[in-house]
Amino acid sequence: MKHTLRELMVVAAAREIRDGERVFVGMRLPLLGFAVAKEIHAPNAVGIFENGVIRDWPALDSIFTMSDPPNVARALYCGSLLDVMGLLQSGRVELGFIGGAEVDRFGNLNTHWVEENGKRVRLPGSGGAADIATLAGRCIIIMNHEKRRFPSRVRFITSPGHGEGSGWRAAMQLPGGGPSRVITSLGLFSFDPVSREMILSSYHPGVAVEEIQSQTGWPLRLAGDLRETAVPSAEELAAVRKYDPRGVWTS
Amino acid sequence: MNKVCSLQEAISKEIHDGMSVAMGCGLESLIPFAAGYELIRQKKRDLTLIAPISDIQFDQLIGAGCVKKVIAAWVGNVAAGLGHNFRRAMEEGIPRKLEVEEHSNFTIGLGLRAAAMGLPFLPTRTARGSDFSTDEQFRPLVCPFTGQELLAVRAIAPDVSILHVQRADQEGNAHLWGNLGVVVEAAAAAKKVILTCEEIVERELILSDPNRTLIQGFFVSSVVHAPLGSHPSPTQGYARRDDDFYFDYHKESRTHEGFERWLDKWVLGVKDHRGFLAALGEERVHRLKPEGNLFSPPVSFNI
Numbered sequence: 001m002k003h004t005l006r007e008l009m010v011v012a013a014a015r016e017i018r019d020g021e022r023v024f025v026g027m028r029l030p031l032l033g034f035a036v037a038k039e040i041h042a043p044n045a046v047g048i049f050e051n052g053v054i055r056d057w058p059a060l061d062s063i064f065t066m067s068d069p070p071n072v073a074r075a076l077y078c079g080s081l082l083d084v085m086g087l088l089q090s091g092r093v094e095l096g097f098i099g100g101a102e103v104d105r106f107g108n109l110n111t112h113w114v115e116e117n118g119k120r121v122r123l124p125g126s127g128g129a130a131d132i133a134t135l136a137g138r139c140i141i142i143m144n145h146e147k148r149r150f151p152s153r154v155r156f157i158t159s160p161g162h163g164e165g166s167g168w169r170a171a172m173q174l175p176g177g178g179p180s181r182v183i184t185s186l187g188l189f190s191f192d193p194v195s196r197e198m199i200l201s202s203y204h205p206g207v208a209v210e211e212i213q214s215q216t217g218w219p220l221r222l223a224g225d226l227r228e229t230a231v232p233s234a235e236e237l238a239a240v241r242k243y244d245p246r247g248v249w250t251s
Numbered sequence: 252m253n254k255v256c257s258l259q260e261a262i263s264k265e266i267h268d269g270m271s272v273a274m275g276c277g278l279e280s281l282i283p284f285a286a287g288y289e290l291i292r293q294k295k296r297d298l299t300l301i302a303p304i305s306d307i308q309f310d311q312l313i314g315a316g317c318v319k320k321v322i323a324a325w326v327g328n329v330a331a332g333l334g335h336n337f338r339r340a341m342e343e344g345i346p347r348k349l350e351v352e353e354h355s356n357f358t359i360g361l362g363l364r365a366a367a368m369g370l371p372f373l374p375t376r377t378a379r380g381s382d383f384s385t386d387e388q389f390r391p392l393v394c395p396f397t398g399q400e401l402l403a404v405r406a407i408a409p410d411v412s413i414l415h416v417q418r419a420d421q422e423g424n425a426h427l428w429g430n431l432g433v434v435v436e437a438a439a440a441a442k443k444v445i446l447t448c449e450e451i452v453e454r455e456l457i458l459s460d461p462n463r464t465l466i467q468g469f470f471v472s473s474v475v476h477a478p479l480g481s482h483p484s485p486t487q488g489y490a491r492r493d494d495d496f497y498f499d500y501h502k503e504s505r506t507h508e509g510f511e512r513w514l515d516k517w518v519l520g521v522k523d524h525r526g527f528l529a530a531l532g533e534e535r536v537h538r539l540k541p542e543g544n545l546f547s548p549p550v551s552f553n554i
Contacts, residue, residue: 051280065280119342125323125325127303127325128303156382174376175376
């Protein structure tokens with residue numbers, strides 16, 4: 001079966017979720033990824049939403065926001081933002097998904113402001129992203145891969161990644177592990193365990209490494225076992241299409 | 252004491268220029284849009300708005316010139332992206348310059364909880380690596396027990412919180428359910444609370460389920476009956492989300508002139524919330540109501 005790029009990204013997100021993990025899910029692609037992971041390899045994963053909803057199964061219908069009624073009805077729990085942020089702060093959330101307008105070589109994210117043609121463009125701000133980036137056991141960043149979104153250093157750190165690299169999070173006493181993976185429209189990245197720099201670990205089918213380099217604002221480091229991104233299996237694709245039958249998020 | 256009044260009376264009596272107002276504290280649901288439109292009709296000015304994320308409510312009030320400052324984690328349009336009025340205010344000072352006190356969702360909640368508990372601040376481990384954490388609403392703090400480095404979040408005490416709930420009695424004892432965001436914190440942090448609600452019910456119904464009385468009447472100064480008062484945001488059990496309204500707003504507010512036309516059509520050109528619902532039309536209102544019920548069975552409180 002032929003897959004779309006978005007379906008590939010959803011499946012890449014799903015594969016990051018391990019069985020039994022508590023996951024700050026977010027919306028759009030990771031929300032679908034959570035449903036796919038539950039269906040295939042992580043039946044005991046629990047989804048946590050910053051509005052106070054905890055669900056151990058997918059929403060009853062497609063949703064645009066985490067507070068839409070199909071995400072609330074028949075949830076495991078409904079409470080307050082501070083309840084779920086408390087789970088995050090006390091180390092009970094293993095994984096969180098975040099995105100942004102800019103990401104840099106150490107996985108720092110900016111959703112505050114950028115410059116276009118010398119003019120400042122104001123973006124919406126942190127929401128819960130800074131909390132997830134600081135406190136979750138590990139973070140997965142999902143981005144469209146364009147040069148303007150991949151500067152060597154973000155203009156403003158909204159959601160901290162590995163800061164300036166080796167030892168930075170420990171020195172700042174940030175409790176969570178920081179970003180472990182970046183899923184982009186061109187490839188997948190991991191982080192060097194020592195230097196904490198982003199490393200290209202796979203390129204999506206049909207994408208050349210040179211293209212990824214040309215869309216990235218610093219000299220890319222390549223993984224020793226750099227390879228093509230594993231395409232979705234028939235089972236994974238069927239699960240994506242079950243939860244996005246009209247292709248609202250994945251066409 | 253019977254605190255029931257009209258939305259016009261509540262806004263005119265409780266909200267004055269220059270006040271700080273928490274609204275939209277359920278995150279993407281229970282946002283008191285009807286009350287926001289009344290703030291615009293009554294030309295309230297120099298307000299400080301407080302909430303983590305209020306979907307397009309803050310963008311509307313900013314575009315209408317009501318706002319001097321926002322204390323927020325995120326301002327935009329959740330399903331559609333950026334808030335055009337927020338951008339114009341921040342980038343070009345249109346219709347006026349805007350100050351932002353930057354927060355994360357967690358720190359807004361902690362600031363409100365601090366005020367609700369009578370504390371000047373609460374400590375947290377979040378946001379310490381974020382560039383906004385050096386702003387004046389935050390201070391570094393060392394734990395007196397462990398020596399751990401923490402961030403102190405200054406208390407946030409709104410003059411008024413405007414909250415939409417499912418049902419309340421005439422004293423303002425309110426039942427709400429679904430995701431709660433920071434609604435309960437906002438009620439207890441504020442000097443006054445205006446409730447807008449889907450239904451006004453008898454006290455006996457409130458007393459039947461005390462675990463659900465998340466806002467007590469002694470916090471509340473005005474109770475307004477405003478069915479669909481959270482439109483286009485959802486109210487669990489009473490109203491679905493009107494997704495198209497957000498997408499249309501995003502398109503129409505792309506220019507300031509376009510936003511003013513939007514405002515004329517939906518806010519200034521209608522007299523009140525009833526007029527707004529008439530402008531939406533019966534068919535659209537009908538589509539937003541959930542079909543049937545998904546009841547939670549009663550529990551016994553028998554002695």
